[in-house]
Amino acid sequence: MALLQISEPGQAPAPHQRRDAVGIDLGTTNSLVAAVRSGSAVVLANHDGDVSTPSVVYFAEDGTAIVGREAEAQSVVDPMNTIRSAKRLMGKGSADLAGTWLAGHYTFDTGDEAMPAFVTQAGNKSAIDVSAAILSRLKTVATESVGGDLVGAVITVPAYFDDAQRQATKDAATLAGLPVLRLINEPTAAAVAYGLDRDETGTVVVYDLGGGTFDISVLKMQSGLFEVLATAGDTALGGDDFDEAVVELLSSLAGVLDLEDRGAQRRALKCARDLKEALSDQESVEVDWDIDGSRSWQGTISRAQFNTAIEGLVKKTLSPCRRVMRDADLDNSDISAVVMVGGATRVPLVRDSVSEFFNQTVLTDINPDQVVAVGAAIQADVLAGNKPDSDLLLLDVIPLSLGLETMGGLAEKIVPRNTTIPIARAQEFTTYKDGQTALALHVVQGERELVDDCRSLARFELSGFPSRVAGAVRIQVLFQVDADGLLTVSAMEKESGVLATIDVKPSYGLSDGDIESMLKDSMDYAAEDMHKRLLQEQRVDAERVLEAIAAALAADGEDHLDDGERAAIDGHIELVSQALSGEDGDAIKSAVEALERGSASFVERRMNASVKQLMAGQHVDAVVAKLEESEEP
Amino acid sequence: MSVDFSDNHFQLFDLPVSFVVNQAKLTQRFQALQRELHPDRFASATAAEKRWSMQAASLVNEAYQNLTKPLSRACYLLELNGICIDEETDTQMDSMFLMQQMELREALGDAPEASDPFKALDSIRADLNQGIDSSAARFDAAADSGDWTTARDVVREWQFFDKLKREVKSIEARLDD
Numbered sequence: 001m002a003l004l005q006i007s008e009p010g011q012a013p014a015p016h017q018r019r020d021a022v023g024i025d026l027g028t029t030n031s032l033v034a035a036v037r038s039g040s041a042v043v044l045a046n047h048d049g050d051v052s053t054p055s056v057v058y059f060a061e062d063g064t065a066i067v068g069r070e071a072e073a074q075s076v077v078d079p080m081n082t083i084r085s086a087k088r089l090m091g092k093g094s095a096d097l098a099g100t101w102l103a104g105h106y107t108f109d110t111g112d113e114a115m116p117a118f119v120t121q122a123g124n125k126s127a128i129d130v131s132a133a134i135l136s137r138l139k140t141v142a143t144e145s146v147g148g149d150l151v152g153a154v155i156t157v158p159a160y161f162d163d164a165q166r167q168a169t170k171d172a173a174t175l176a177g178l179p180v181l182r183l184i185n186e187p188t189a190a191a192v193a194y195g196l197d198r199d200e201t202g203t204v205v206v207y208d209l210g211g212g213t214f215d216i217s218v219l220k221m222q223s224g225l226f227e228v229l230a231t232a233g234d235t236a237l238g239g240d241d242f243d244e245a246v247v248e249l250l251s252s253l254a255g256v257l258d259l260e261d262r263g264a265q266r267r268a269l270k271c272a273r274d275l276k277e278a279l280s281d282q283e284s285v286e287v288d289w290d291i292d293g294s295r296s297w298q299g300t301i302s303r304a305q306f307n308t309a310i311e312g313l314v315k316k317t318l319s320p321c322r323r324v325m326r327d328a329d330l331d332n333s334d335i336s337a338v339v340m341v342g343g344a345t346r347v348p349l350v351r352d353s354v355s356e357f358f359n360q361t362v363l364t365d366i367n368p369d370q371v372v373a374v375g376a377a378i379q380a381d382v383l384a385g386n387k388p389d390s391d392l393l394l395l396d397v398i399p400l401s402l403g404l405e406t407m408g409g410l411a412e413k414i415v416p417r418n419t420t421i422p423i424a425r426a427q428e429f430t431t432y433k434d435g436q437t438a439l440a441l442h443v444v445q446g447e448r449e450l451v452d453d454c455r456s457l458a459r460f461e462l463s464g465f466p467s468r469v470a471g472a473v474r475i476q477v478l479f480q481v482d483a484d485g486l487l488t489v490s491a492m493e494k495e496s497g498v499l500a501t502i503d504v505k506p507s508y509g510l511s512d513g514d515i516e517s518m519l520k521d522s523m524d525y526a527a528e529d530m531h532k533r534l535l536q537e538q539r540v541d542a543e544r545v546l547e548a549i550a551a552a553l554a555a556d557g558e559d560h561l562d563d564g565e566r567a568a569i570d571g572h573i574e575l576v577s578q579a580l581s582g583e584d585g586d587a588i589k590s591a592v593e594a595l596e597r598g599s600a601s602f603v604e605r606r607m608n609a610s611v612k613q614l615m616a617g618q619h620v621d622a623v624v625a626k627l628e629e630s631e632e633p
Numbered sequence: 634m635s636v637d638f639s640d641n642h643f644q645l646f647d648l649p650v651s652f653v654v655n656q657a658k659l660t661q662r663f664q665a666l667q668r669e670l671h672p673d674r675f676a677s678a679t680a681a682e683k684r685w686s687m688q689a690a691s692l693v694n695e696a697y698q699n700l701t702k703p704l705s706r707a708c709y710l711l712e713l714n715g716i717c718i719d720e721e722t723d724t725q726m727d728s729m730f731l732m733q734q735m736e737l738r739e740a741l742g743d744a745p746e747a748s749d750p751f752k753a754l755d756s757i758r759a760d761l762n763q764g765i766d767s768s769a770a771r772f773d774a775a776a777d778s779g780d781w782t783t784a785r786d787v788v789r790e791w792q793f794f795d796k797l798k799r800e801v802k803s804i805e806a807r808l809d810d
């Protein structure tokens with residue numbers, strides 16, 4: 001595709017001001033990292049000189065994790081220690097493994113119900129560990145390429161990922177020491193790259209069929225604003241499944257019934273993948289399949305045979321297509337373009353079926369493998385603050401309804417699917433027994449009526465509210481979905497205003513405590529380094545806060561603060577400065593937190609004032625300038 | 634919410650408190666607000682500013698959705714006028730209306746068995762849309778004259794139509810899969 005020209009020459013910030021940030025497409029089969037360079041988003045080449053790194057990790061006996069092409073080479077030789085497609089297991093529990101592609105190819109430790117692990121010679125590895133190894137490798141590629149530290153990354157996830165899958169992705173980044181600027185949805189990232197490149201206005205469908213996931217999103221785009229109207233998909237459907245179908249076809253033709261050897265399985269898959277790719281531009285292909293060293297099969301496979309083998313899978317993608325159109329209340333005539341994303345959309349049957357469904361020629365002239373990373377890089381550049389004048393804004397939605405378990409195992413929807421995020425919904429609860437001081441909540445995600453058919457996200461135990469007669473305690477529970485699509489729950493007793501204590505037990509993945517201890521245990525960080533790293537992070541954070549507050553005080557401190565309030569804030573600033581001169585990270589952190597608490601009402605007052613002005617429709621430009629000033633001093 | 638957003642949803646978008654809404658203006662104000670308030674604008678801000686931005690952007694999203702859908706807008710107007718529409722309370726409904734509801738419900742039950750179920754559902758949807766349009770017009774008139782009791786009764790009928798329309802959608806989804 002054409003390089004994306006996203007800034008006028010001369011508009012790029014001076015080099016010393018630049019804050020490097022990258023976009024990462026963490027894919028099922030391949031991962032890419034991209035960055036904006038002199039106004040254009042480019043995909044960065046790895047050590048092998050490839051822009052695309054296979055999402056394959058080989059765990060060596062000494063515990064080393066080898067990522068990418070070198071790992072892939074181990075796939076046939078040492079299949080059990082070479083993990084591929086770990087993305088399929090992100091945010092999944094042991095019970096989800098049964099009958100999946102992965103279950104047939106690896107040995108798992110399912111002792112931890114919330115997080116199954118691949119059994120390797122280097123010990124048990126969860127999908128989060130595998131993803132962290134991939135991210136860590138991409139981070140190295142990026143830092144070497146930009147020649148310095150990154151402020152962070154925008155990481156893409158399938159739009160149809162649920163809360164647990166998103167959280168797992170974020171946790172993997174944390175383990176890799178990579179700050180996450182934002183998780184964005186893959187089709188949305190693709191739309192950004194496509195839309196900005198063509199300066200497109202209209203309603204666009206993005207059909208994204210990757211290695212292991214399928215997403216379909218409908219977006220309205222207009223002068224930098226990308227508003228997702230609806231999204232649907234299948235997080236366990238992709239090109240990998242085509243390969244499996246081809247292996248079945250080959251096996252039946254060759255009369256092979258016993259593909260049990262893991263090495264032979266990998267060889268068959270490789271053969272199937274090559275065949276699939278060749279059939280994208282040839283009508284028939286000669287196959288020479290080395291089954292297991294002693295047996296082999298030769299023959300010709302036509303595209304028609306291939307189409308028959310994958311027909312059912314392609315058809316499976318069309319029902320989410322119907323659903324997004326229905327959810328967005330749109331007809332085919334409303335759609336100005338259908339953009340094809342993901343390697344599997346190279347398959348002619350996919351293109352033809354989607355063209356037929358939307359009754360228009362689909363767009364296949366953008367690089368389907370790179371467009372997601374490119375879009376993420378553009379967004380990362382904006383979020384890092386390198387483009388204060390950018391009018392790029394993504395308004396995305398929550399893909400699956402969030403609900404609570406009610407009496408009789410029913411799920412009550414709190415936030416319906418396709419609600420624009422961020423969003424907050426409050427729900428009130430009361431006690432049903434005299435003297436009750438605790439309340440349990442079960443949060444689920446999904447569209448089905450019964451809790452058992454939905455995805456369990458977490459169980460919350462609220463406690464610490466006053467003891468009263470039944471019904472007298474009113475607890476307001478707030479469900480907040482942030483811009484990453486992640487849910488947090490907080491609760492308050494309404495009469496007393498007392499915040500209830502929340503004990504969260506995630507149904508899948510890691511708790512905050514787990515991540516902390518994993519970080520501490522991580523071999524990459526000896527205790528000393530860890531301490532230094534944390535101290536450094538606290539320092540950078542403290543300096544940022546100081547700068548922001550100073551700029552705000554200079555701008556309109558006098559308008560919003562009386563002398564006493566000003567003195568209190570100055571006192572907090574002084575304490576942070578003092579802490580900064582020391583070596584105690586915890587002291588810096590608590591001083592910063594005190595400053596943030598102490599200045600919270602000032603921050604609110606000036607922002608509310610800005611918004612009031614904005615709403616009154618006066619001097620919009622002046623307010624915009626002011627807000628930006630306070631954002632990036 | 635600690636943010637001092639005491640304004641009602643109409644004021645938030647600088648619109649008159651009225652059932653009739655200038656949708657183009659609403660959308661334009663929504664976009665202008667999100668361009669300033671969205672957390673993406675605060676990615677490198679302090680924790681306090683980030684939190685504020687998330688709350689403000691959440692409120693704007695909520696308010697926009699609330700005013701965009703005519704039924705939720707009507708419910709919100711009732712709420713602003715101190716009228717409670719509790720779906721549980723048993724109010725006397727017009728018997729003609731109840732009859733019509735029963736017929737529609739029956740037709741809905743038969744639709745999946747029809748020779749062309751999608752066509753049958755389309756015809757039911759057309760009836761429902763007619764009911765919804767008439768509800769909206771009657772609500773507008775009642776709200777205009779400040780007759781909130783009538784307005785509430787109209788909303789209750791409207792809710793029936795809306796519920797059936799959602800059922801049409803979910804039957805279509807089932808037939809698709």
